[in-house]
Each structure stands twice: as C-alpha cells, then as structure tokens.
Amino acid sequence: MHVRAPGKVNLFLEVGRVLPDGYHALATAFQAVSLCEDIWATPAEGFSVSVRGPVDVSGVPRDDRNLAVRAARLLAAKTGYAGGVHLEIHKAVPVAGGMGGGSADAAAALVACDALWDTHLTSAQLHALAARLGADVPFALRGGTAVGTGRGDELSSALARGRFDWVFVTASEGLSTPEVYGALDRHRERHRFDIEPSAAGPRVEPDVLHALRAGDPAALAAALRNDLQVAALALRPDLADVLVSGERAGALAGIVSGSGPTLAFLCADEAAAADVAGSLAADGFDAHVAYGAVPGARVVTG
Template sequence: MGRSTVRAKAPGKINVHLGVGAIQDDGYHDVATAYQAVSLYEIVEASEASDFSVRFSGPIPHDQLSTGADNLAIRAAMALARRGRVSGGVALSIEKHVPIAGGMGGGSADAAATLVACDELWGLHLGRDALVEIARELGADVPFALAGGTAVGTGRGDQLTPALARGQFHWVLAIADAGLSTPDVYRALDEHRALHAADIAPAHDVPTVDARVLQALRAGDASMLAEVLQNDLQAPALRLMPRLAGTLELGERSGALAGIVSGSGPTVAFLCDSLESAIELQVTLSASQVLALKVTGPVPGARLID
C-alpha cells in the first residue's frame, strides 16, 4: 500500500467542436469532438477503507448525486481494485466544482481523479496506458479527463489524439440552475433529424472535426476559433431549455467573441479575447443574476496534489 490518504484533481472540459454522427443500430452515435480542458477542477480525496464509499462537498449542489455502486467514481475505484487485485476498499471525498449534468464532464473528472488517487493510494503505479484502458470502460469523457490539454476525440469520444493549442484561451462559463440529461439531448437531436429528414442533409455515419478548428487552436487565435465553434447538440439543448437562448444572446451582446453550449449542456461557454474582457463579461453576467465563472484553457488532466 502507498500513503493512507491521497488527493488528486481533474479538470472539466469544453467541447469547442462536437459533431454527432447518425444513430446506429445499438442506439449510440459516433462523434468527432475537439476537447479543451479548463481550470475548473474536481478534487478527490481517497483514504484507506475496508469497503467503497463516496461523499460530496463543495459549492455545486450535490444532494441528488448517487453515493451507491452506480456512482462513476465508485465504479472507477472498483475497476482499478479489480485490475490491481486490491483486497480492500476506499473512502472517497469529492469536492464538486464542475456543474452536475452541465455538459462539462464533471462525473468523468471525478472518475479520472479517482483512478489517479487510488493508483497512488494502493501503490499500484500501473502507468497511464493502463489507467486510460480502464477509463475507456467507464465512459466516453473519462480518458480525456485523464489526459487534459486539447485533444480530438472520435468513436464515442474516447479515442484521443492530442491537438496542439498555443497560448491560453479565456472563457466565461454561464452555469444553469438545472441540468440536462445527456440521453434526452441526444434523443431530441435524433427526433429533429427524423422529423426534418427531407429538409436537412443526412448526418454522417463518421463525423470529423472541422480543420479550421484545429488551425485556430494551433494558432492560439481566439477570434479565429470563435468563428468556427460548433456543437450539433446545441439546438436540441436549446429546445429542451429555451432560456439558454437568452443567456447566449446576453453574453454575445456583452463582449464575448462567441458563445457555445458545452457538450450536451446546459452550461454555456463564452470565448473572450483577453483576460480583461473575460472579467468584464463575468461581472455583466453576474449583475444579470447569471452564475458566471472565469476559466482558462488548456490545462493538464488528472494529477496528484499536495
């Protein structure tokens, strides 16, 4: 065994591009996404225990989160224990900062930080490749929460290719007061595509990331990136939560280069051209009773702390 208590953190993410393929026979979709990890972290403390448990704290309301075996962090710890043939358990304490059901991968960040913390706690030292293998079994966004930085995700989003991003991008997150179910948003997308099949181009079976997105990231050019932000799930998210349209309009009217719903929403990410404009936008949104957080990206993935 390693130390008796270990702490780790993992970042939330923004999808600066999210293309969703046609629905497949198994009900799933292939995606092509450009992820950017941002400076909003989940913090996991793992302590030696005889069984597996999790409790939550932090500024994000967490009363509705499961603390049972279906919780993603518990599943991550159990999967790692099986892989490492660990006989004991772990007590997890998670400080929540990433919105729940907000399209920013908070649960995936919990799982990634748990893998890193428990790997150290149990003295396994399996290495990143082994942790990524476990992460892919847990969920599409978990491998990226491990890796961080900027990456292209294909397949279910879990097949990662690192992408070069120069400099720092400044974002302001508008946090909704309720979450959206990812399956509900995908279902709304499929229904819209079926209803308007005669009027819109059919979805590609295998989507790709717009090359202009990768060019903008490589150049570190926020204005260029703002022109090509895209999310196929934004329209269904807006249909399920119409008030997001007002948030998008307010942010773009108040100095943002562009706004985009992150992932399946409902968090709206506004891209700004500088730290100063991000601060100004955060103040403006806050004055309009919108919970707004200023973050930067890209940042590293899951890491030990302390």
C-alpha cells in the same frame, strides 16, 4: 492521496449516426479548463464516498452509482486489490452541466487509487479502464486539448498555443445527456432530408485546429460548433436568451457546453472574460471565469 481533474468544454462537436452499441459516432475537440474536481482518497475496508463543494451537489449519488466509486471498484477488480477506499469529492464543475464533472471524478479516482494502492498501472491501462466508465473519462485523464473520435474516447493530440479565456454560465436545473441526444435524433428525423448525418462520418473541421495552433481566440470563436445545441435549446428555450446576453456583454461567441445546460462564452483575453462575467452576474446569472488548456488528472502535492 489528493488528485485534481479538470472539467472540459467541447470546442467542436459533430454528432454522426447511431452506432451498433447505441452510442453516436462523434468527432469532437476537447479543451480542459480550470474548473476542476478534487478528490481525496483514504484507505478503508469498503468503498464509500462523500461529496461537497460550491456547486449544487444534491443530485450526486453517494453509493455505488457514483462514477468515482465505480472507477475505484473497477481498478480494484483489475489489479486484485482486496481493500477499499473512502473518496471525498470536492466539486467545482457544475453537476449535469455538460462539462464532464462526473467523468473528472472518475478519472481522479483512478489516479488517486492507483497511487494510494501502489498498483502502478500504465497510462494505456488506465486509459482502457477510463473508456469502460464513460466516453469523456479518458479525456479527463489526459487533459490539455485533444480531438476525440469514435464515442469521443479515441483521442489524438491537438496542438494549442497560448491561453483561451472562458466564462461559463451554469443553470440550477441540469439536462440529461440521453434526453438531449434523443431530442437531436427526433429533430433530425423531422428534417432528415436537410440535415441527415454525413455517410462519411463526423470529423473536426480544419478551421478549429488551425485556430488552436495559432492561439487565435477570434478565429476559434468563428469555428465553434455543437450539434447538440439545437436539441438543448429545444428542451431549454430560455438558454437562447442567455447566449444573446453573453455576446452582447462582449464575448466573442457563446455555445452550449456539451449536452448543456451550461453555456460557454469564449472571450478575447482574461480582462474581457472578467468584464463579461461581471456583466452576466449583474444580470442575475451564475457566471464563472476559467481558462484552458490545463492538465488532466494529476496528484496534488504540498
């Protein structure tokens, strides 16, 4: 069974206070993009995984720590399936890059094993399992464009017209999401009288939703925001120079993708994205062209 699931970019990410479970309250606008993960699931006695792809996969676990394996085991436990599965993962989303590649693997594994094992879970049941695996997994199941609240896993539709063209610049060294959130907490503590999170809780700004509905890249570029960017740049100051380079190359705007270190540059159209990627590549950066929005985890036929 072959399943494909997309990476994501956070068009907007407002980070609120720490919740009792240790996570932060979030309000985010996700868009699924055409950098995707592919998983092939085949019957097996136990649970195993292999990983390959054009991105650096040396840090991806090949045991039960792998999120796709955890997803398969969770589905088996939920449905009473007694067998196992071998998962072959082909990664195209940067590892530890803030684009949800591991979450896409988990979503793809849920869909692949559900189809392979004929367990026939509903979308709601798959979503509930996905939420147990990580905050970004439900969106990787759903795809498209959506608003996420709570930990980011409570999703609602966001209407988006047309196509949005992106250039993603990856880094050879990843950033730990917990470390980035920790750096943000420390930054806010130092500046608590100026930037304390709102007591009303985080929300996605209306300008973001208006730009998506209008299919207007320039308006969306003006509304991009990521509260984690200040923390990611504090941990990796070199990323600031890349943001400047991308905007000088013609991008409408650049932003840290999720917790970083991948940088996302929104461009006016497909031709502009190709120009920006070419300019960044000429400067020695690892640049990838992609577009959104694309569907969530789905079976690939043919």
